[in-house]
Amino acid sequence: MSLLEVETLRVAFDTEAGPVEAVRGISFAVDRERVAIVGESGSGKSVTGRSILRLVRPPGRVAADRMHFDGQDLLALSERRMRAIRGQRIAMVMQDPKFALNPVMTIGDQMTEGLRYRDGMSRRKARSIAIEMLAAVQIRDGERVMRAYPHEMSGGMGQRVMIAMMLIPDPDLLIADEPTSALDVTVQAEILAILDDLVKQRGMGLIFISHDLRLVSRFCDRVLVMYRGKIVERLDANHLERAQHPYTRGLLNCLPSIGGDRGALPVLNRDAAWAE
Amino acid sequence: MKALRRDWLLDPNPASRGQARAGQFYLGWLRLMRNPLAVIGLVIIAILIVMAVFAPLVATHDPIAQNLAGRLQPPLSPGHWLGTDEFGRDIYSRIVYGSRVTLYIVLLVTLTAPVFGLLIGTVAGYFGGWIDTMLMRLTDIFLAFPRLILALAFVAALGPGIGNAILAIALTAWPPYARVARAETLTVRNSDYIAAVQLQGAGSGRILFSHIAPICVPSVIIRVTLDMAGIILTAAGLGFLGLGAQPPLPEWGLMISTGRKFMFDQWWVATMPGMAIFIVSLGFNLLGDGLRDVLDPRSTGK
Amino acid sequence: MPLIEIDNLHVTFGKGRDAVRAVRGVSVSVAACESFGLVGESGSGKSTILRAICGLAPVTGGNIRINGVPMPKRRTKAFSKRIQMVFQDPYAALHPKRSVDATLAEPLAIHGIAGRDERVVRAMHDVGLDPRFRFRYPHQLSGGQRQRVVIARALMLEPEILLLDEPTSALDASVQAEVLNLLARLRVERSLTYLMVSHDLAVIDHMCDRLAVMQNGQVVEQLDRAALANDGAVEPYTRALFRASEHDTMGRVFPE
Numbered sequence: 139m140s141l142l143e144v145e146t147l148r149v150a151f152d153t154e155a156g157p158v159e160a161v162r163g164i165s166f167a168v169d170r171e172r173v174a175i176v177g178e179s180g181s182g183k184s185v186t187g188r189s190i191l192r193l194v195r196p197p198g199r200v201a202a203d204r205m206h207f208d209g210q211d212l213l214a215l216s217e218r219r220m221r222a223i224r225g226q227r228i229a230m231v232m233q234d235p236k237f238a239l240n241p242v243m244t245i246g247d248q249m250t251e252g253l254r255y256r257d258g259m260s261r262r263k264a265r266s267i268a269i270e271m272l273a274a275v276q277i278r279d280g281e282r283v284m285r286a287y288p289h290e291m292s293g294g295m296g297q298r299v300m301i302a303m304m305l306i307p308d309p310d311l312l313i314a315d316e317p318t319s320a321l322d323v324t325v326q327a328e329i330l331a332i333l334d335d336l337v338k339q340r341g342m343g344l345i346f347i348s349h350d351l352r353l354v355s356r357f358c359d360r361v362l363v364m365y366r367g368k369i370v371e372r373l374d375a376n377h378l379e380r381a382q383h384p385y386t387r388g389l390l391n392c393l394p395s396i397g398g399d400r401g402a403l404p405v406l407n408r409d410a411a412w413a414e
Numbered sequence: 415m416k417a418l419r420r421d422w423l424l425d426p427n428p429a430s431r432g433q434a435r436a437g438q439f440y441l442g443w444l445r446l447m448r449n450p451l452a453v454i455g456l457v458i459i460a461i462l463i464v465m466a467v468f469a470p471l472v473a474t475h476d477p478i479a480q481n482l483a484g485r486l487q488p489p490l491s492p493g494h495w496l497g498t499d500e501f502g503r504d505i506y507s508r509i510v511y512g513s514r515v516t517l518y519i520v521l522l523v524t525l526t527a528p529v530f531g532l533l534i535g536t537v538a539g540y541f542g543g544w545i546d547t548m549l550m551r552l553t554d555i556f557l558a559f560p561r562l563i564l565a566l567a568f569v570a571a572l573g574p575g576i577g578n579a580i581l582a583i584a585l586t587a588w589p590p591y592a593r594v595a596r597a598e599t600l601t602v603r604n605s606d607y608i609a610a611v612q613l614q615g616a617g618s619g620r621i622l623f624s625h626i627a628p629i630c631v632p633s634v635i636i637r638v639t640l641d642m643a644g645i646i647l648t649a650a651g652l653g654f655l656g657l658g659a660q661p662p663l664p665e666w667g668l669m670i671s672t673g674r675k676f677m678f679d680q681w682w683v684a685t686m687p688g689m690a691i692f693i694v695s696l697g698f699n700l701l702g703d704g705l706r707d708v709l710d711p712r713s714t715g716k
Numbered sequence: 717m718p719l720i721e722i723d724n725l726h727v728t729f730g731k732g733r734d735a736v737r738a739v740r741g742v743s744v745s746v747a748a749c750e751s752f753g754l755v756g757e758s759g760s761g762k763s764t765i766l767r768a769i770c771g772l773a774p775v776t777g778g779n780i781r782i783n784g785v786p787m788p789k790r791r792t793k794a795f796s797k798r799i800q801m802v803f804q805d806p807y808a809a810l811h812p813k814r815s816v817d818a819t820l821a822e823p824l825a826i827h828g829i830a831g832r833d834e835r836v837v838r839a840m841h842d843v844g845l846d847p848r849f850r851f852r853y854p855h856q857l858s859g860g861q862r863q864r865v866v867i868a869r870a871l872m873l874e875p876e877i878l879l880l881d882e883p884t885s886a887l888d889a890s891v892q893a894e895v896l897n898l899l900a901r902l903r904v905e906r907s908l909t910y911l912m913v914s915h916d917l918a919v920i921d922h923m924c925d926r927l928a929v930m931q932n933g934q935v936v937e938q939l940d941r942a943a944l945a946n947d948g949a950v951e952p953y954t955r956a957l958f959r960a961s962e963h964d965t966m967g968r969v970f971p972e
């Protein structure tokens with residue numbers, strides 16, 4: 139049995155003009171491995187990540203034949219039991235740390251809050267764990283960072299703090315939703331390397347949600363390609379060249395490359411049949 | 415036919431400006447209809463309007479015809495289901511005719527104060543600097559006085575009467591709208607779409623009226639509907655103090671004022687117009703809350 | 717003579733202790749019909765240069781000359797017919813309460829140009845927008861469609877210079893390809909001069925003949941396309957950017 143099993147997940151949003159289906163019956167399973175969900179905006183990839191944690195709010199509706207995490211039915215759990223899973227066993231790293239950190243609390247207070255109040259740890263012990271985690275994301279002057287407020291940090295630093303914070307409870311599954319999209323290119327690589335290391339060392343499962351197929355292929359095991367709420371292709375990350383679906387192939391080809399020819403870039407001719 | 419019209423309104427590819435606007439309006443209408451409280455507010459206001467327009471048909475008596483033989487009849491007495499006042503006038507008919515006065519006040523105030531406030535606020539917010547400082551200090555001066563006291567002072571200077579009361583209310587009501595409009599202007603004045611129209615060589619007038627004002631209008635409209643209760647109460651307050659509408663005009667505040675004398679023995683004389691003010695104020699408040707969801711620039715667009 | 721000359725440009729926001737020196741002595745010149753790129757990471761001052769050219773940022777030193785003529789202190793209508801800008805975020809660059817039609821007709825109204833209907837329809841056709849979208853509002857359009865509207869708006873006055881501020885960074889990869897193709901085609905068709913800003917070296921390389929790499933408000937290196945492709949960058953910062961971009965650009969996976 140896999141860590142996470144999702145069968146025919148559907149998410150719909152009610153609007154004035156009728157319901158809009160963001161996710162249209164997708165099934166997948168995640169073990170202690172690195173799985174990427176790739177797609178463009180509107181493909182339903184982020185909604186998929188959020189619905190696993192039951193973070194889709196009305197007017198959104200989530201339904202699935204089966205959504206089990208470690209043997210527990212995520213759709214049937216009470217909100218209280220769900221809170222015990224959220225953050226503790228399944229953690230989530232968002233795109234922009236600016237919006238995910240509380241602007242009026244120091245980093246240290248935010249990182250130790252859970253340890254102190256939920257786990258009833260002493261202040262000193264909680265701090266030492268937090269600093270240890272910051273060191274794990276290669277922040278060496280942890281003491282200083284703990285005293286800082288979120289606005290005093292760069293985007294890359296903020297994202298490292300987010301990752302450190304999410305990993306404190308030692309979750310079994312990490313959902314990372316475009317964790318590097320808001321960062322500069324030179325910083326992106328560092329963050330990815332850190333994330334990669336931690337996931338490998340701790341034997342966690344990782345769901346990496348991204349729009350960037352090439353980036354994802356560098357450090358995930360499997361890739362699920364989503365288009366208009368459906369999974370159109372499942373690939374082994376090492377063998378992207380085996381992609382069959384024209385959408386996947388189009389995504390891989392449409393990026394410009396340094397020293398490439400200046401001719402028109404190949405564009406996707408979206409076929410209505412892909413969405414069927 | 416009905417389905418056809420709905421399709422036309424919800425057509426994602428409207429064929430003309432008019433159709434596009436009608437479609438947007440229809441979507442807003444649908445959103446408003448999803449809020450039951452807003453619908454109640456809308457119904458109350460619709461009833462008020464119908465009552466005012468068809469007052470001669472809705473009323474059972476002449477609102478100023480006195481009948482001293484039948485004075486101070488209690489509610490549910492024959493022919494006067496809300497009772498009569500100290501001159502034997504039918505209270506129900508007076509409330510019906512009073513809705514005309516209320517609507518008149520509401521209309522004139524909404525046509526003046528928010529427009530003036532919007533003008534001051536957008537100009538101050540867009541130009542900034544000393545213009546902003548000057549206009550906003552002026553606003554602060556007006557805001558520093560309690561509204562009713564300031565209105566009283568104006569009416570005292572201008573002389574009592576319903577026209578002057580409206581003028582006084584409008585003069586005291588604009589500062590909050592200027593504040594709202596200025597705050598909204600500050601958030602959009604540095605946005606890319608304003609920069610784009612500046613780059614196209616547009617003058618300040620065009621930017622203010624056709625680009626910034628439309629962004630501020632929703633917040634101001636919401637604020638106006640929420641303030642409407644206050645405006646009605648101020649008008650009633652002036653009437654109550656004898657500085658607004660003059661007898662025998664059936665104005666609700668004035669009716670409460672005269673009813674005060676009989677408060678302990680004939681409670682209905684003051685209570686019935688009081689209920690009318692309460693219900694209409696409630697209606698505007700509920701509608702204002704609903705409009706907030708429909709018009710808020712932050713909630714649309716996505 | 718170069719069309720755009722930027723000479724020792726300084727831009728400082730704020731005063732005294734809080735002053736932020738966003739651009740510190742940048743000199744760049746762009747020839748007519750050339751496409752010039754500015755690359756750098758967030759906060760390097762690259763977008764500020766574009767805004768300074770448009771008079772949207774406070775120039776505190778140096779000169780900007782267009783065709784040898786110093787920038788006017790106040791934006792004139794003549795200036796807006798020469799230079800237009802395409803903004804980064806198509807969600808923020810369009811007025812939320814104005815339809816595509818109103819947005820595109822605005823510059824015509826400002827400059828008193830007649831033939832509004834056919835010009836709007838033609839402009840939509842030129843940027844590949846379905847004419848059925850003419851009366852839609854921005855929230856009824858996708859990101860790529862919005863960016864096409866932004867481009868069409870910038871071209872309504874038929875300018876010779878287009879300032880492109882990260883025109884594709886808010887778009888999906890496949891949509892980015894469409895917009896870059898559109899920009900490349902328009903440049904040829906209308907002999908436009910581009911000054912383009914991006915954080916993506918590969919995009920700049922694809923679109924521009926020459927480029928300047930910026931860091932902390934200064935230009936650290938200027939080089940042309942051939943030098944970049946042949947690994948001719950000298951500055952360590954440029955090389956770091958190059959390496960970071962190279963990961964993503966292993967060349968086409970599939971032959972055409």
